[in-house]
Each structure stands twice: as C-alpha cells, then as structure tokens.
Amino acid sequence: MLIHIPDDAEAAASARAAIVADERLTYGAVGLLLVILDHAPKWEVSVGGLMERARDRRGDEGEGLGALRPMLDELYDHGYLVRTGRRVGGKLVQNYEAFAIPEGSEEARVHPDQVVYVIGQHGSGVVKIGTTSSLRARLRTIQTGSPVRLEVLWSCAGGRHLEAYLHDAFSPLRLEGEWFNFGQYNPVGSAQRTVEQAHLMGVR
Incomplete structure (x- = not known):
C-alpha cells in the first residue's frame, strides 16, 4: 500500500x-x-x-x-x-x-509549490517518481534509507494527478511503490516526454 x-x-x-x-x-x-x-x-x-x-x-x-x-x-x-x-x-x-487528502477534493488540486520529481543516482536507471511541496525535505527523507547518494534529477510543477499519470505510463518498469527501473533508457527524458503528453490531455 x-x-x-x-x-x-x-x-x-x-x-x-x-x-x-x-x-x-x-x-x-x-x-x-x-x-x-x-x-x-x-x-x-x-x-x-x-x-x-x-x-x-x-x-x-x-x-x-x-x-x-x-x-x-x-x-x-x-x-x-x-x-x-x-x-x-x-x-x-x-x-x-x-x-490523507482525498482525491478529487479542492485540497488535492495542485498547490503552487507542489512539484513532480525524479530522484535517483546520477547515471542509474533506477529512480523514484513522486510529488512533494518540499523537494529538499523529500530528498533528505529518501536519502536516509538509501545506501547510495541520491539527487533530484528533474522536477516540474505538478500534483498527484500528474504523478499518477507518470506511474501508469511507466507501470511496466515499476520495481516497488514509486521506484522504477528504466534500464538503459534515460528516466529524465522519458519523464519529460510523458509530462508533455499529459499536459496535452490537460493533466497537471
């Protein structure tokens, strides 16, 4: 869950x-x-x-x-x-x-500070795709449980609907939870292209 x-x-x-x-x-x-x-x-x-x-x-x-x-x-x-x-x-x-904030509610809509991110180790295809209103705090939390140095590889304005769109698009690559393995492909480029498609469909 x-x-x-x-x-x-x-x-x-x-x-x-x-x-x-x-x-x-x-x-x-x-x-x-x-x-x-x-x-x-x-x-x-x-x-x-x-x-x-x-x-x-x-x-x-x-x-x-x-x-x-x-x-x-x-x-x-x-x-x-x-x-x-x-x-x-x-x-x-x-x-x-x-x-904690129900889907579809006014509070669940995109907050001005909310971003969708790709966090991982530079050069690795294994990344975490999520959303947060505090990238620095989120990276610190994720880093605590990781044996390798992580960094924010990419981010853009967006909320849970955009996050869910990315998760669905990359579901064949899912390892567990919000972690995905892009293998030899560039996760940042893949995320950017998929976000462009999402925006065309009105997903933010």
Missing part, C-alpha cells in the same frame, strides 16, 4: 484534523484511516492482513471482513483510498493507495 501524506509536519497534522472533522465518515472509517496513515509509505498489508491485526489486538472481538468492508468502502467512496493494479508475471495484482 502506498501512503500519501504531506511531508510537512504541520500540513500532515492539519490533514489528520480534517479527516477527524469529515462528517461524511463514520467513526470506524476515521479510525481505520488514521491507523493506515500512521504506517510507513510502503506498508505491506492486505484486507486479510488488517483482519489479522485486528484479531491480534482484540482477539475474537477483532473486526472481521464484515466490519472492515463497509469502512473501506466509505474510504473508497470519498477518495481516501484508491484501488490500483499492475501486472506481475502476467497476473494482475491489486494494490491500494491511501491519501
């Missing part, structure tokens, strides 16, 4: 407060979403895994599929969860993306 939450601590806290105040959601859906958002950006979990965690915490009283499914449906309906899929070995594998 990919988890999208603002890099800035104040913005993240504001997003969580907005979730709690969202009157469209039941208390159960709010609680489930906050639990999901508290995990690492590439938390490995399935619906079955959520059920197991609930039983580990509360025994036989832990929420089963019958209880979790309506909460998940609420989150899907209001843009907090999005189903995605990619092909692995010829089979379609379903995944989920969780958003």
Whole structure:
C-alpha cells in the first residue's frame, strides 16, 4: 500500500484534523484511516492482513471482513483510498493507495509549490517518481534509507494527478511503490516526454 501524506509536519497534522472533522465518515472509517496513515509509505498489508491485526489486538472481538468492508468502502467512496493494479508475471495484482487528502477534493488540486520529481543516482536507471511541496525535505527523507547518494534529477510543477499519470505510463518498469527501473533508457527524458503528453490531455 502506498501512503500519501504531506511531508510537512504541520500540513500532515492539519490533514489528520480534517479527516477527524469529515462528517461524511463514520467513526470506524476515521479510525481505520488514521491507523493506515500512521504506517510507513510502503506498508505491506492486505484486507486479510488488517483482519489479522485486528484479531491480534482484540482477539475474537477483532473486526472481521464484515466490519472492515463497509469502512473501506466509505474510504473508497470519498477518495481516501484508491484501488490500483499492475501486472506481475502476467497476473494482475491489486494494490491500494491511501491519501490523507482525498482525491478529487479542492485540497488535492495542485498547490503552487507542489512539484513532480525524479530522484535517483546520477547515471542509474533506477529512480523514484513522486510529488512533494518540499523537494529538499523529500530528498533528505529518501536519502536516509538509501545506501547510495541520491539527487533530484528533474522536477516540474505538478500534483498527484500528474504523478499518477507518470506511474501508469511507466507501470511496466515499476520495481516497488514509486521506484522504477528504466534500464538503459534515460528516466529524465522519458519523464519529460510523458509530462508533455499529459499536459496535452490537460493533466497537471
């Protein structure tokens, strides 16, 4: 599961407060979403895994599929969860993306400071494609978990819709999450050409 939450601590806290105040959601859906958002950006979990965690915490009283499914449906309906899929070995594998700011909301539109970036090691085809409102902070966070020196190879103004367009376009090259392997091809040139196509379609 990919988890999208603002890099800035104040913005993240504001997003969580907005979730709690969202009157469209039941208390159960709010609680489930906050639990999901508290995990690492590439938390490995399935619906079955959520059920197991609930039983580990509360025994036989832990929420089963019958209880979790309506909460998940609420989150899907209001843009907090999005189903995605990619092909692995010829089979379609379903995944989920969780958003602290719901897709389609006014807040999810492109912020003036928001950019789509390509981060990686110079000369390597392995890169991360994402979006952030603070490139410097984002690079620092990603560098912490990398054994090689990373740098911002390219960026342009854009938000989550443009990021999603790039992720879909490069899905055959996906390694995991937001990481892609372009092999012998230039990831920056590929991203630039794909962004030009996206702009022609009105994706920003």
